[in-house]
Amino acid sequence: MMSTNSRRKRCDIPANIMIGFLGAGRMAQAMARGLISGGVVQPSKIWASDPDPTVLKFIQCLGVNTTSKNEEVVKNTQVVVIAVKPNVVSSLLKEVSPFITKDNLVVSIAAGIRISVIEELLPHASRVIRVMPNTPALVQAGAAVLAPGSAILKGDNDLVAELLSSVGICEEGTEANLDAVTGVSGSGPAYAFAAIEALSDGGVKMGLPRALSTKLAAQTLLGAAKMVLETGKHPGQLKDEVCSPGGTTIHAMHTLEKAGFRSALIDAVEAATKHSQFLGKLG
Numbered sequence: 176m177m178s179t180n181s182r183r184k185r186c187d188i189p190a191n192i193m194i195g196f197l198g199a200g201r202m203a204q205a206m207a208r209g210l211i212s213g214g215v216v217q218p219s220k221i222w223a224s225d226p227d228p229t230v231l232k233f234i235q236c237l238g239v240n241t242t243s244k245n246e247e248v249v250k251n252t253q254v255v256v257i258a259v260k261p262n263v264v265s266s267l268l269k270e271v272s273p274f275i276t277k278d279n280l281v282v283s284i285a286a287g288i289r290i291s292v293i294e295e296l297l298p299h300a301s302r303v304i305r306v307m308p309n310t311p312a313l314v315q316a317g318a319a320v321l322a323p324g325s326a327i328l329k330g331d332n333d334l335v336a337e338l339l340s341s342v343g344i345c346e347e348g349t350e351a352n353l354d355a356v357t358g359v360s361g362s363g364p365a366y367a368f369a370a371i372e373a374l375s376d377g378g379v380k381m382g383l384p385r386a387l388s389t390k391l392a393a394q395t396l397l398g399a400a401k402m403v404l405e406t407g408k409h410p411g412q413l414k415d416e417v418c419s420p421g422g423t424t425i426h427a428m429h430t431l432e433k434a435g436f437r438s439a440l441i442d443a444v445e446a447a448t449k450h451s452q453f454l455g456k457l458g
């Protein structure tokens with residue numbers, strides 16, 4: 176069950192809240208950068224740990240606190256984001272578990288790792304929320320869905336939703352939704368990048384300069400997405416509205432249909448969802 180109003184303010188983010196990232200790779204950087212550039216959290220209120228000094232140097236450019244010790248992040252922050260690859264989550268949680276207290280709210284963004292698995296590896300009644308975000312959080316255009324664990328406190332969901340809403344939209348869902356969410360929005364930016372690249376290739380094939388073609392393709396996806404979100408119209412209706420009888424667009428649509436365009440996207444979402452389910456079974 177999803178909430179319908181993702182833009183409603185759920186709560187105020189406490190001014191002194193400290194946010195930690197265990198793992199300082201792509202997602203941690205996207206989220207930290209989004210939170211900072213959106214003016215939601217000061218860089219000094221963010222900690223990040225990673226074994227790779229080069230990665231730490233990169234995130235240090237944002238002005239956040241960095242360390243190679245995960246324990247230090249847990250001790251210095253209230254919201255602790257698990258931002259390592261799924262295959263590392265279990266060993267990471269075993270390592271930090273002795274330092275997790277009731278003051279920590281653990282937010283896992285790891286694809287496929289079930290809340291029950293995380294809760295089992297942490298002290299009894301730890302506060303856990305599982306989230307599936309995506310990288311456009313970097314430019315305040317992320318899409319995230321959160322699912323609450325069994326021992327969260329009143330306000331925990333709202334706090335995480337508010338943090339994530341500051342870098343895009345955040346919907347509340349159930350854990351059963353999250354594999355499919357991974358298939359649509361978690362992995363989705365890659366499908367959109369591939370679409371932009373292919374549209375740009377088409378423009379270049381037909382004689383446009385590369386830079387112009389890429390810019391037009393990207394802006395077209397952005398504009399179409401905004402029309403879906405802002406008009407509330409069904410995407411099929413919006414498509415119909417730009418297909419004039421016998422016109423250029425309906426000719427192009429027929430070509431896409433023959434190439435299995437829509438089936439390919441449905442298959443892609445199914446493949447990503449199934450892989451997320453597989454990761455979940457590995458535990």
Ligand SMILES: NC(=O)c1ccc[n+]([C@@H]2O[C@H](COP(=O)([O-])OP(=O)(O)OC[C@H]3O[C@@H](n4cnc5c(N)ncnc54)[C@H](OP(=O)(O)O)[C@@H]3O)[C@@H](O)[C@H]2O)c1
Pocket residue numbers: 197198199200201202203224225226227230245257258259260261263266267284285286307308309310361362
């Ligand atoms: N990227 C996306 O679009 C996306 C979208 C939604 C969700 N996610 C989820 O976000 C999580 C992170 O993905 P990512 O793309 O940001 O991965 P990433 O770029 O590989 O970042 C993970 C970082 O964690 C570090 N790390 C490994 N072991 C660690 C440990 N024990 N303690 C602390 N740090 C450790 C890694 O270092 P080494 O490289 O040296 O191992 C790496 O720098 C994943 O679970 C993924 O499922 C990603």
